[in-house]
Amino acid sequence: MKQLEFGRSLSTSPVWARLRANSVPIQRRVSTLTAVTFVALSGWTLGQVVWLVYPNNTPTVAQWQPPAVSSSASTSTSNGLNIAPLKAANLFGQYQERQAPVVKKPVVVQEAPETRLNLVLVGAVSSSAAEKGLAVIANRGKQATYGIGEVVDGTRASLKAVFVDRVIIDNQGRDETLMLEGVDYSKTPTSIAQRNDSASSAPALSDEQISQARAEIAANPQAIFQYVRLSPVKKDQQVIGYRVSPGKNASLFDGVGLKNGDIAVQINGSDLNDPAAMTGIFKSITEQNELNLTVERDGQQHDIYIQF
Numbered sequence: 271m272k273q274l275e276f277g278r279s280l281s282t283s284p285v286w287a288r289l290r291a292n293s294v295p296i297q298r299r300v301s302t303l304t305a306v307t308f309v310a311l312s313g314w315t316l317g318q319v320v321w322l323v324y325p326n327n328t329p330t331v332a333q334w335q336p337p338a339v340s341s342s343a344s345t346s347t348s349n350g351l352n353i354a355p356l357k358a359a360n361l362f363g364q365y366q367e368r369q370a371p372v373v374k375k376p377v378v379v380q381e382a383p384e385t386r387l388n389l390v391l392v393g394a395v396s397s398s399a400a401e402k403g404l405a406v407i408a409n410r411g412k413q414a415t416y417g418i419g420e421v422v423d424g425t426r427a428s429l430k431a432v433f434v435d436r437v438i439i440d441n442q443g444r445d446e447t448l449m450l451e452g453v454d455y456s457k458t459p460t461s462i463a464q465r466n467d468s469a470s471s472a473p474a475l476s477d478e479q480i481s482q483a484r485a486e487i488a489a490n491p492q493a494i495f496q497y498v499r500l501s502p503v504k505k506d507q508q509v510i511g512y513r514v515s516p517g518k519n520a521s522l523f524d525g526v527g528l529k530n531g532d533i534a535v536q537i538n539g540s541d542l543n544d545p546a547a548m549t550g551i552f553k554s555i556t557e558q559n560e561l562n563l564t565v566e567r568d569g570q571q572h573d574i575y576i577q578f
Contacts, residue, residue: 382445382447383446383447384446384447384448384449385427385439385448387425387427387441388409388410389407389408389422389427389439389448390407390409390451391407391448391449391450392406392407392451393450394406394432394433394437394450395432395499395501396432396434396501400418400431400432401418402417402418403417403431403432403437404416405432405437407422407429407448409423409424410424412424416429417429418430418431422439427441427446428440434499435449435450436448436449436453497516498514498515498516499514499515499516499517500512500513500514501515503533508543509542509543510533510543511533511542511543511566512533512534513531513532513533514528514532514534514565515531516528527574528563528565528574529567532565532566532567532572533565533566533567534563534564535564535565535566535571536563537561537562537563537564539562562574
């Protein structure tokens, strides 16, 4: 009885009536969704079956690779083009190795007949570099300092080489010897060592002879080169001064306070480290009444005054 009553009450309930009214649209939506899902699954399944029956026969594109290049030289390319004439044309020039030019050292003449020119060699400054030698030459009472290649005033002779006791002059293509004043002519030039030995063994001069030498220098300051020899001293290929050694009279050399082996670095305040300036320095000596010579001895500098 109770169940029947519950069923009657439910059928007459407004909620139940609303559910029954909405059931039709819900069923339609569910049916549509189910149909769409079924169609999609059917299409996918059909596609798989078709690809199984008809496999993909589309050819694949091979990956491109560059052709192999031979390491050996070839005169033609792969297309048969001959490039040998192009290579032989040397469009950018052809390398040629240049050889360093051979520099011929000038032959220094040491033996030559004595000149007949009326010239007097007052002083000479020889150098290990032959082109830097200097000479004081007098012609007709007029003295001048000359470098290698310079023409002696009043003559056609040029200075060619300078040694300790002589110079070689080029007299119109003929080599001739001009001996230092007071030195006898000999065929072989005297070396610096030989000059030092002979000077060391020279007899001592008297006070009168020393006074006479001073008077000679006072009358002609460039005559000092007869008593003092200068030889260039180099360090790292640069001239740093001139080594002094006795000339024909060693006693006069010692009398002014010089010692064999002293290195002269200044004359009257002018530095002697520039060979190009030596000519001007020697020429200025004739205008001086005294000679201030700065020398290096045992690592120390000493000033030596020579009054004319």
